[in-house]
Amino acid sequence: MSLWEWVSHRWISEAFRIGSSTPTKGLETGLWLNHRKPSPLKIDAPPFNSAACSTSTGWQRLYGVWLCLGLAVVLTIPPSECDGNAEGMALKRFVLTLLALSGLAIGDALRCNCTNCVKSGYECETDGACMASTSFIQGHEQHVRICIARDSLVPPGQPFYCLSAEGLLNTHCCYTDYCNRVDLKVPSLPVKPGELGWVGSGGPWGPVELVAVIAGPVFLLCMLLLVGLFLFQHHQRTYSHRQRLEVEDPSCEHLYLAKDKTLQDLIYDMSTSGSGSGLPLFVQRTVARTIVLQDIIGKGRFGEVWRGKWRGGDVAVKIFSSREERSWFREAEIYQTIMLRHENILGFIAADNKDNGTWTQLWLVSDYHEYGSLFDYLNYYSVTIEGMIKLALSAASGLAHLHMEILGTQGKPGIAHRDLKSKNILVKKNGMCAIADLGLAVRHESITDTIDIAPNQRVGTKRYMAPEVLEETINMKHFDSFKCADIYALGLVYWEIARRCNTGSIHEDYQLPYFDLVPSDPSIDEMRKVVCDQRLRPNVPNWWQSYESLRVMGKIMRECWYSNGAARLTALRIKKTLSQLSVEEDIKM
Secondary structure (H helix, E strand, O other), rough: HHHHHHHHHHHHHHHHHHOOOOOOOHHHHHHHOOOOOOOOOOOOOOOOOOHHHHOOOOOHHHHHHHHHHHHHHHHOHHHHHHOOHHHEEEEEHHHHHHHHHHHHHHHHOOOEOOOOOOOOOOOOEEOOEEEEEEEEEEEEEEEEEEEEEEHOOOOOOOOOOHHHHHHHHHEEEEOOOOHHHHOOOOOOOOOOOOOOOOOOOOOOHHHHHHHHHHHHHHHHHHHHHHHHHHHHHHHHHHHHHHHHHHOOOHHHHHHOOOOOOOOOHHHHHOOOOOOOOOHHHHHHHHHHHOOEEEEEEEEEOEEEEEEEEEEEEEEEEEEEEEHHHHHHHHHHHHOOOOOOOOEEOOOEEEEEEEOOOOOOOEEEEOOOOOEEEEEHHHHHHOOHHHHHHHHHHHHHHHHHHHHOEEOOOOOEEEEOOOOOOOOHHEOOOOOOOEEEOOOOEEEEEEOEEEEEEEOOOOOOOOOHHHHHHHOOOOOOOOOOHHHHHHHHHHHHHHHHHHOOOOOOOOOOOOOOOOOOOOOOOOOOOHHHHHHHHOOOOOOHHHHHHHHHHHHHHHHHHHHOOOOOHOOOOOOOHHHHHHHHHHHHHHOOO
């Protein structure tokens, strides 16, 4: 084969190769042109397929045009005319030179931007592709622009160098001069639950910080558990030691009371012992620790009241919350005052702190009265004139005994209640009253002329506060001032009782004092405005004048409500007036 025939055959093969769908690896020129086609930007893009001549890139079209022109020229020259013909040979040389120059022009090196090519002015040349990439490393974006050699663009159609990693790396390959000048951004990924993306990925926490964050709370929790376990064991040892001392102490033999002793026997022994201060402390402890709680009968701000059983008898157990320890201690202290016991004062039995090793319960054991408080009783029942007088006289008798001071070696100090109201007065089976809840009571020591006031934060009930208490003008150093405040509250209790008196034709529903003048839970300012500024008092109906008992009750109330405390009746005077009324009404007490 002559040289001319070989060149013609070579260019014809090249022209047909450009029109084919998939270039072969053996044809180097076509392969180089194929890799000049831009690579897809995303990993999941479809693989590259070369197109026909009509859809080739600009470089392929230009190269194809030159090949077609050269082929046309070559085909128009017959080989017979060229062989041995100088003019034909010159034409062949011209065509071959033109095609060679066009191949050189087309095959010029690709120019790209290069971030690391300082000496060459941040430019580079390649026979492959230009690449621009942006990566996210140590919390910062890094931009890289380089040239990629043709041999590195593997596999064909989707080279490894041109792949992107979502959220970490964004890569773009292109095939025109300086085409990698673009700025790429790394798309942020949403943080999935459970991913430890903070560690080692440029976040604020490294491995050391993460270990400290995890180990710190665990160590603190372990220390708290150890301290709690130590305190619990210490408490248990102390409790066991105290129990052992109580058993081993010979003085504790009295704890084992005779089995035939009932609650009434103990109360009788206590009443006739001469002191009147209540049961001995070790007997109180024995009684308290052998009581079986039955059911809850009331709740209040101090805690709960339960009905309990002890040797077949019912008792009331007032269980204080731990934050009310001062109130519990004060009430137990007042109840154990010498000569305090009276039929119209709630009978005190025992006080004890029940420690079960986990928490402490503060118990106050007293007589149980199934009718409950006077407030509950008046809500459920109306009263006759006889019942009204018995309730009023017994309440006055109990208050008079509290206020009274008994002189002597076994004397009793004067005591003011300071929180007298219908909820703190209990109704006994015989229709008599018993004053309860002495947690706010004050004692007067006549020898030193001092007033013993409890150091707790409780205050009396606002609705029953006397005018001088509301105005804060009460003389705290004068014991009679506290007694006068009790008398004002007693007058309000009498109004509650008289409203429920059933005379056979008229009786009213139960209401609290000032129900029509203040809200259900009034503030001190609201009470001061009504009681002190407007000088209003609960309404006394005119029809009470038709009944002697109600008329006397109304008169006593008004004399209990004077704004001047010194002008009010005393508890003893009220007791005598009602005693005379009971005789006139032929009421047996």
